[in-house]
Amino acid sequence: MLRHFRVLLTGIVIYAVLSLTVFAGENQLQPGEESEVKMPDNGRMMKVYLPLNYSADKKWPVIFFFHGMNGSPTTAPIRYYTAGNDFVVIGLPYAAEKEVPKTAQQAEGILQKELANFYSARAWAGKNLKIDENRIIMGGISLGGWTTSTLAEYAMPRVAGMFILLAGRQREKTPPKNPALLKFMPVYIGAGEADPNIIPAFKAVASYRRYGAVVTYEIFMGLGHAPPQGAPPRFKAWLNSFGKWYAGTMTDDLRKEVDESLKGQLDNAMGKEDAQKYAVLLDLESDPSLSRSTPSVAAEISKQLNAARMESPGREESIAEKTFFELALQDVNMKLANELKAVRDGFKKLGYTYPETVFGKYAAAYAECLAQMYQKIMDASPSAMGAGAKKSSSVNFPTGESRARVPVIKYKKP
Incomplete structure (x- = not known):
């Protein structure tokens, strides 16, 4: 009798384990584990993580995540920030990682390769996992953040939301392919307090808000070009809006x-x-x-x-923040040298007027950068401010992109 009971108990345990196992071709995926999966169209390897609370009786939101420069496909940062629950996470490889475009045509070719790479991973997930097609999220860190800003815009409406960490909008001065699709789209942008990409991140906030996106932004205080060890409060809340507090499943x-x-x-x-x-x-x-x-x-x-x-100090902080983002949008739109001068003067005035505020300090520092840029333009072309130049002389401004490697953090397994 006891032997039969043990056999029955063993069978129940095996059944329970198998019921949680997802068989995807040659892959056996277990909740709470990151697995390596070969992509069907190109043979590249992606990382797939099923949440600890995964079950096949409901549909799950999916995060497609792009790593930083010199990294490799991973799900670690996201599963760490979510405590391993609520989201399927897929760490994507780059389709054209070693290709450096020298022309606009080559850049477009790389973009199409990366889009095809994403669509391949998305199709695999739809075929092999229980995913919610209305909760497809794309995000990335550093290089992955810049990449996300472009790919997500092109992939709309197949992407429901995007997050950009330690980066800005890659095609800063180019309008989105279909601006109307950005309206009401949830976008999260976060960067370190001393990150070289903090100004591009702010300009991305201003740009996406202009197109009607619902933007949540966050400054990682005390950090440079590095992600926080713990889940940033606003990012955690943003993720929850797709996870346990998703509008479509609220009770x-x-x-x-x-x-x-x-x-x-x-x-x-x-x-x-x-x-x-x-x-x-x-x-x-x-x-x-x-x-x-x-x-x-x-x-x-x-x-x-x-x-x-x-x-005070809320009044001053509020005014400084509002003014800063207005100037940031002017910065994104400027094309002429005299427009650069006006934006520089605006940031300088903001820094002088509200020197103790968060955005007053950023404004003062950025005004110095713009002043140096303006001086270089004047030195190179003394007549740039001439009457004719005001109408026709355009200037190529740097985007502030940083390709610095993201420091490696040892994420604890949830």
């Missing part, structure tokens, strides 16, 4: 959970000194889950933030 219990989370953060903010209180209230305003909460909770947060913006 009364989940809404109650959202309300309690937001109320707890609000109560915590009200007990802080003014500068910290304003910072926490800004985080709450940027939290996508705010749209999932009950109207009374959202209204209270809005009320407290508006009150903070009427007093």
